[in-house]
Amino acid sequence: MPAIVLVGAQWGDEGKGKATDLLGSRIDYVVKFNGGNNAGHTVVIDGEKYALHLLPSGILTPGCIPVIGNGVVVDLAVLFEEIDALNARGIDTSRLVISANTHLITPYNRVLDKVTERFLGSRRLGTTGRGIGPTYADKMARVGIRVQDLFDESILRQKVEAALEVKNQMFVKIYNRRAVEVDEVLDEFKLYTERLRPMVVDVALLLTRALDEGKTVLFEAGQATLLDVDHGTDPFVTSSNPTAGGACTGSGVPPTRIDRVIAILKAYTTRVGEGPFPTELLDDKGEFLREAGAEYGTTTGRPRRCGWMDTVVGRYAARINGVTDFVVTKLDVLTGLDQVPICVAYDVGGERYDEMPMSQSDFHHAKPIYENLPGWSEDISTCRSFEDLPANARAYILRVEELIGARVSTIGVGPGRDEIIERHSLLG
Ligand code: GDP
Ligand code: IMO
Ligand code: MG
Numbered sequence: 214m215p216a217i218v219l220v221g222a223q224w225g226d227e228g229k230g231k232a233t234d235l236l237g238s239r240i241d242y243v244v245k246f247n248g249g250n251n252a253g254h255t256v257v258i259d260g261e262k263y264a265l266h267l268l269p270s271g272i273l274t275p276g277c278i279p280v281i282g283n284g285v286v287v288d289l290a291v292l293f294e295e296i297d298a299l300n301a302r303g304i305d306t307s308r309l310v311i312s313a314n315t316h317l318i319t320p321y322n323r324v325l326d327k328v329t330e331r332f333l334g335s336r337r338l339g340t341t342g343r344g345i346g347p348t349y350a351d352k353m354a355r356v357g358i359r360v361q362d363l364f365d366e367s368i369l370r371q372k373v374e375a376a377l378e379v380k381n382q383m384f385v386k387i388y389n390r391r392a393v394e395v396d397e398v399l400d401e402f403k404l405y406t407e408r409l410r411p412m413v414v415d416v417a418l419l420l421t422r423a424l425d426e427g428k429t430v431l432f433e434a435g436q437a438t439l440l441d442v443d444h445g446t447d448p449f450v451t452s453s454n455p456t457a458g459g460a461c462t463g464s465g466v467p468p469t470r471i472d473r474v475i476a477i478l479k480a481y482t483t484r485v486g487e488g489p490f491p492t493e494l495l496d497d498k499g500e501f502l503r504e505a506g507a508e509y510g511t512t513t514g515r516p517r518r519c520g521w522m523d524t525v526v527g528r529y530a531a532r533i534n535g536v537t538d539f540v541v542t543k544l545d546v547l548t549g550l551d552q553v554p555i556c557v558a559y560d561v562g563g564e565r566y567d568e569m570p571m572s573q574s575d576f577h578h579a580k581p582i583y584e585n586l587p588g589w590s591e592d593i594s595t596c597r598s599f600e601d602l603p604a605n606a607r608a609y610i611l612r613v614e615e616l617i618g619a620r621v622s623t624i625g626v627g628p629g630r631d632e633i634i635e636r637h638s639l640l641g
Pocket of ligand 3: 511
């Protein structure tokens with residue numbers, strides 16, 4: 214039985230939550246391995262809408278065990294708020310487990326995220342302001358606070374003191390703010406310590422044993438390939454590794470155990486926050502995609518920037534993640550267009566690029582080279598097999614498949630759980 218990694222192919226919000234939920238009933242464990250409450254996944258079940266941030270989307274499937282890996286950063290207040298909200302709607306969250314090595318988002322890191330963005334002014338990244346970047350920075354600088362630290366009061370105090378020694382110099386001397394007291398940080402942690410204790414496990418051991426027993430494990434990425442801190446459009450990225458390799462480092466399951474990599478690719482492209490975006494549309498076509506696709510952020514409510522399908526990005530995602538299967542989502546949103554352009558390559562200063570330019574400066578200057586395919590006007594939301602789709606919608610998928618170099622196994626034709634076309638099984 215397989216270990217499957219599920220990643221976003223573009224700049225996020227491709228529909229990873231729905232895809233995870235779709236697989237839910239066929240998997241035993243769903244593992245979130247990177248990011249934190251910067252993510253926002255909307256899942257629609259029987260017309261009921263659920264917005265998840267920190268919890269793996271598998272939490273909505275009875276029987277599936279949701280796991281938060283060591284690669285995630287957790288804001289405890291948000292975690293329990295989300296758990297309580299789901300419980301109030303009758304969702305059982307009692308199976309949730311979390312790694313002892315997961316880092317915690319502290320109040321001073323939330324503040325730091327916001328003040329740094331403010332200080333950057335026009336050079337800001339457009340972060341979600343949730344403290345994600347500063348918390349990963351602390352982890353790398355080895356001054357972070359981990360879940361297991363909560364259970365050793367003296368270590369916890371020492372670590373918070375050490376972190377605040379430097380942070381408070383910055384708050385007071387650079388940002389002209391008041392210093393943060395050690396006790397106010399400890400008091401916030403104390404609110405959640407006992408509630409958290411029974412959920413804490415050795416995630417690496419748990420998952421390896423589960424795989425040994427033939428269980429199916431799905432690793433669900435937050436964010437996406439081009440937001441990856443190593444392989445994305447730095448500096449306009451998040452601070453973790455949402456690419457397939459991150460599933461291993463973020464959970465403790467080795468690469469030799471991974472069987473499949475599924476990438477979610479929206480039928481067009483969106484981006485939230487700053488940074489280069491070659492196929493971005495600043496005209497009425499972009500507005501059409503935003504309105505037809507309801508492209509407003511699940512986490513911050515910001516309107517998402519919209520543009521055409523970029524298969525240079527798709528090919529890059531296939532290569533960086535080792536994609537075995539693509540899920541193309543939101544094909545229904547393209548219904549009603551006369552022509553559907555696909556970006557097949559870039560022009561950078563008169564030179565054609567079929568692959569992502571190596572240099573970020575070139576990527577900033579990339580002009581899309583389009584192929585225009587004929588559109589379709591039929592409602593496709595009730596199609597359940599590839600043959601049900603209008604000929605032009607089929608031709609669009611087949612051309613995208615050819616350009617991105619991996620099979621398109623599933624196609625999304627609406628937000629609902631059943632609004633999909635399965636061409637090949639995602640489980641192999
Ligand atoms: P995620 O962050 O990758 O999980 O994606 P989001 O949930 O932020 O954004 C995807 C949005 O598209 C959600 O509102 C989904 O309900 C919706 N969605 C997912 N698949 C489809 C689809 O095939 N068609 C349509 N119309 N909406 C979809
Ligand atoms: P899901 O999982 C889209 C973007 C932010 C910003 C940049 C850095 O729903 O696809 P951060 O707060 O992470 O330091 O912000 O990354 N960003 C996302 N954009 N979808 C997301 O998650 C995102 N998570 C972060 O807008 O540009
Ligand atoms: Mg999202």
